[in-house]
Amino acid sequence: MAILRVYGGSVGGLFVSAYERVMRSIPPLVLIFLFYFGIRTTVLEIPGFFAVMLALGLCSSGYQSQIFRGALESVGSGQMDAARSMGMSRLQAIRLIIVPQALRFALPSWANELATMIKDTSLAFVVGVAELMRRTDYVRAATFDPVVPFVVVAGIYFVIVFPITRIAGTWGQEKKRLVTGA
Amino acid sequence: MGAGEEAIGDRRLTKVVSVRDVWKSYGEVEVVRGVSFDVEEGTTAVIFGPSGAGKSTLLRCVNMLHPPDRGTVFLRDIDLMKAGGKINYYRSKFGMVFQHFNLFSHMTVLDNVMIGPRVVKKIPQDQAKAIALKALEKVRMKDWCNNYPSQLSGGQKQRAGIARALAMDPDVILFDEPTSALDPELIGEVLQTMLDLAKEKKTMICVTHEMGFAKAVASEMIFMDEGVVVETGSPEHFFANPTNERTKRFLSRLTELYGRHEGERRTAADRE
Numbered sequence: 001m002a003i004l005r006v007y008g009g010s011v012g013g014l015f016v017s018a019y020e021r022v023m024r025s026i027p028p029l030v031l032i033f034l035f036y037f038g039i040r041t042t043v044l045e046i047p048g049f050f051a052v053m054l055a056l057g058l059c060s061s062g063y064q065s066q067i068f069r070g071a072l073e074s075v076g077s078g079q080m081d082a083a084r085s086m087g088m089s090r091l092q093a094i095r096l097i098i099v100p101q102a103l104r105f106a107l108p109s110w111a112n113e114l115a116t117m118i119k120d121t122s123l124a125f126v127v128g129v130a131e132l133m134r135r136t137d138y139v140r141a142a143t144f145d146p147v148v149p150f151v152v153v154a155g156i157y158f159v160i161v162f163p164i165t166r167i168a169g170t171w172g173q174e175k176k177r178l179v180t181g182a
Numbered sequence: 183m184g185a186g187e188e189a190i191g192d193r194r195l196t197k198v199v200s201v202r203d204v205w206k207s208y209g210e211v212e213v214v215r216g217v218s219f220d221v222e223e224g225t226t227a228v229i230f231g232p233s234g235a236g237k238s239t240l241l242r243c244v245n246m247l248h249p250p251d252r253g254t255v256f257l258r259d260i261d262l263m264k265a266g267g268k269i270n271y272y273r274s275k276f277g278m279v280f281q282h283f284n285l286f287s288h289m290t291v292l293d294n295v296m297i298g299p300r301v302v303k304k305i306p307q308d309q310a311k312a313i314a315l316k317a318l319e320k321v322r323m324k325d326w327c328n329n330y331p332s333q334l335s336g337g338q339k340q341r342a343g344i345a346r347a348l349a350m351d352p353d354v355i356l357f358d359e360p361t362s363a364l365d366p367e368l369i370g371e372v373l374q375t376m377l378d379l380a381k382e383k384k385t386m387i388c389v390t391h392e393m394g395f396a397k398a399v400a401s402e403m404i405f406m407d408e409g410v411v412v413e414t415g416s417p418e419h420f421f422a423n424p425t426n427e428r429t430k431r432f433l434s435r436l437t438e439l440y441g442r443h444e445g446e447r448r449t450a451a452d453r454e
Contacts, residue, residue: 082284084247086298086350087274096301101288 016065023062028120031055036127052124060117067113071106072098104171111168115161122157132156196223196258198354198385203253204243206236213239215409216253219402221354224383228396228417231406232432237389238281240406241356244387245276257353274302277347277355281362283339285331291318291342292327298350317345321375337368341375348379355379357388393436397421405429 035051075098083093125133136153199221206214214236221227229237242248244255246262246269254263265272286294295314299305318324321341347355361369373395380399397417405413413426424430
């Protein structure tokens, strides 16, 4: 999508830009409700889990598209000039020269977005999809303990998300190496 | 017009590049306004002039990196404006060396030099590697082939950039201010590499302000200002008696700036 935004000409760019705006303006919770209750009852009978995944995915894709767009644009135009000057086609240049560098630029922000999305899955709780948070609440109801289960679940989220943010940091260093290069 | 051969004395010179009435604007600004010139096989043309004169834009029009709005460029007898889908192929006949190197920062020096032969010419891996190593040896960068661009000095980066252009075995090499972004003490190694290429009779079009270099190798010098060619001629002509007032002024400014070079000192002496 980001490639379309940057290299897709005015029509492609406009389409993606509109998409990004819409997706980033709607709270994830509204999207979840829309897909879980709206789409499932009117358009297509999909499992609740998929409805939530779809909602979160669409929401996040708006941000991810922005991240990759920024990354694509931060690969200087000189790289495209150099690739084209040796006879590469536009597609070859994008595939072999621009995207590999843009991915390295994007990884730190992308990892942060991934972490955000993992944490957002807890929103599925409200529509009754049995994700981590909902299951924890079952434990609370069974044990009448309002503290320990939530501390445990906080720990679980931490264990999942911490490595991702750590990797993001390492990739950030890699990015610095690339930026000072060229 | 523009293409073909023409007898000068008893030598037959072949035009490799013929630029014909090239116009190019970006938005409202007309950057190049009707430029024509020819470059003969095995010679070096030097384009110089104040910044904003349209030199870099002209160079990008020559290999159709940014195709001209009007006019055309011939590569030998091929009209590049009519090349259509084959333009990528013809563009590969032009090597290009950039002011800011534009090495691919995610690749080693060797991969930078190999990727053209591999991807564009579809040469097998080991042959492409041999070609790349030969090109790197020529610019004395073989020892650095496994380094990344970020680990190199500016002069080394530019020599790698020249090797990358050479590896494609181009008909013409375009140099876009190859030494302008370099520290003064690194300029020499790049100029030496370019001098070597000129001695080997590579056809080159150089946008540069290195008048010592121009004096040593240029067979034709082209002075541009405000998108047009103001004056053309041999280095002898330019340094002895440039006819145009703007050319004189520009050359004397260069002399003030870089007067310490031998070439420019002589220029100053000639003018007096």
